[in-house]
Amino acid sequence: MAELDSRALDSPTDAGLVAQWRDLLARHAATACLLDRELGEKYGLGMSEFEVLERLVEGCEAEGLPALRVAELAPTVHLSQSALSRLIARLEKAGLVSRAMCESDRRGIMLTLTEAGRERYEQARPLHREVLALTLVGEIGPVCSEPSTD
Amino acid sequence: MAELDSRALDSPTDAGLVAQWRDLLARHAATACLLDRELGEKYGLGMSEFEVLERLVEGCEAEGLPALRVAELAPTVHLSQSALSRLIARLEKAGLVSRAMCESDRRGIMLTLTEAGRERYEQARPLHREVLALTLVGEIGPVCSEPSTD
DNA sequence: GGACAGTACATGCACGTGCATTCAATGCAA
DNA sequence: TTGCATTGAATGCACGTGCATGTACTGTCC
Numbered sequence: 001m002a003e004l005d006s007r008a009l010d011s012p013t014d015a016g017l018v019a020q021w022r023d024l025l026a027r028h029a030a031t032a033c034l035l036d037r038e039l040g041e042k043y044g045l046g047m048s049e050f051e052v053l054e055r056l057v058e059g060c061e062a063e064g065l066p067a068l069r070v071a072e073l074a075p076t077v078h079l080s081q082s083a084l085s086r087l088i089a090r091l092e093k094a095g096l097v098s099r100a101m102c103e104s105d106r107r108g109i110m111l112t113l114t115e116a117g118r119e120r121y122e123q124a125r126p127l128h129r130e131v132l133a134l135t136l137v138g139e140i141g142p143v144c145s146e147p148s149t150d
Numbered sequence: 151m152a153e154l155d156s157r158a159l160d161s162p163t164d165a166g167l168v169a170q171w172r173d174l175l176a177r178h179a180a181t182a183c184l185l186d187r188e189l190g191e192k193y194g195l196g197m198s199e200f201e202v203l204e205r206l207v208e209g210c211e212a213e214g215l216p217a218l219r220v221a222e223l224a225p226t227v228h229l230s231q232s233a234l235s236r237l238i239a240r241l242e243k244a245g246l247v248s249r250a251m252c253e254s255d256r257r258g259i260m261l262t263l264t265e266a267g268r269e270r271y272e273q274a275r276p277l278h279r280e281v282l283a284l285t286l287v288g289e290i291g292p293v294c295s296e297p298s299t300d
Numbered sequence: 301g302g303a304c305a306g307t308a309c310a311t312g313c314a315c316g317t318g319c320a321t322t323c324a325a326t327g328c329a330a
Numbered sequence: 331t332t333g334c335a336t337t338g339a340a341t342g343c344a345c346g347t348g349c350a351t352g353t354a355c356t357g358t359c360c
Contacts, residue, residue: 320342
């Protein structure tokens with residue numbers, strides 16, 4: 001007879017899902033916001049910029065190559081293709097990466113981390129880890145640290 | 151002698167944090183993207199719009215009041231004050247909520263869910279739960295469902 | 301009462317994002 | 331070889347967001 005109640009209730013399963021989702025949302029918001037603020041303030045990097053630099057470092061170390069294709073990078077960062085393209089343009093303008101045409105497939109773009117790029121990454125990493133340790137451990141506590149709720 | 155290695159390595163703790171963060175990022179991206187796409191396509195609601203409607207429904211049910219102050223709503227949605235203000239303006243323009251001056255404190259705004267607003271929420275909720283069930287359970291699997299990676 | 305700091309919300313502005321489109325290069329088929 | 335669908339990446343555009351600011355109102359201290 002539940003259909004008589006216009007305010008349908010969540011099943012226990014759904015309630016759990018919603019709780020999980022809200023916790024995830026809160027953690028994401030807190031971490032992303034703090035990360036953006038801190039990295040931006042101190043190193044001129046956004047969260048995604050840092051992420052891309054990190055993938056670049058890892059990718060190069062893993063394959064021993066000095067460069068990585070944008071197409072390889074794309075699936076690992078959660079950005080649309082256009083957003084990634086512009087992000088890379090920003091990094092290049094900042095002198096942190098350099099774009100070069102890929103010889104084997106001239107549609108592709110090879111990304112190389114510049115010396116400045118690697119340095120910037122190495123400098124920023126401790127702060128990045130610090131933020132994660134701060135926001136990812138323990139209970140989410142009270143409703144904490146929304147954007148502009150310093 | 152770790153300082154001789156220019157590529158500092160993460161401590162085991164940090165590595166775990168990073169893994170946790172990446173999982174969270176992936177889940178958030180997948181869920182938020184799908185949620186936005188589905189709710190937007192079928193009910194003309196963004197993820198945050200739905201969230202606000204839901205808080206409104208819950209808040210009213212909890213307090214038995216027909217209205218909620220924006221200030222009460224703010225800390226529960228992970229949006230800046232300005233973003234929330236505009237989101238509410240959108241909801242009002244769509245006829246889903248109505249804004250009224252708060253008598254006890256004339257700076258405040260009382261939000262009321264319209265009949266259309268409640269209906270829209272009730273209609274959209276099953277899809278919302280469906281998406282959560284789809285993206286939140288189990289391992290994150292392969293790098294899945296970035297925006298525009300249909 | 302009058303001045304003033306603080307709060308609640310709205311708005312101008314710059315910016316990052318996604319979608320749709322465009323352009324170049326590739327692979328395949330006829 | 332020519333023609334055509336496909337892929338990699340860049341770009342025009344609209345839109346949602348955060349920051350800084352503005353406006354209205356409240357409470358307090360004098």
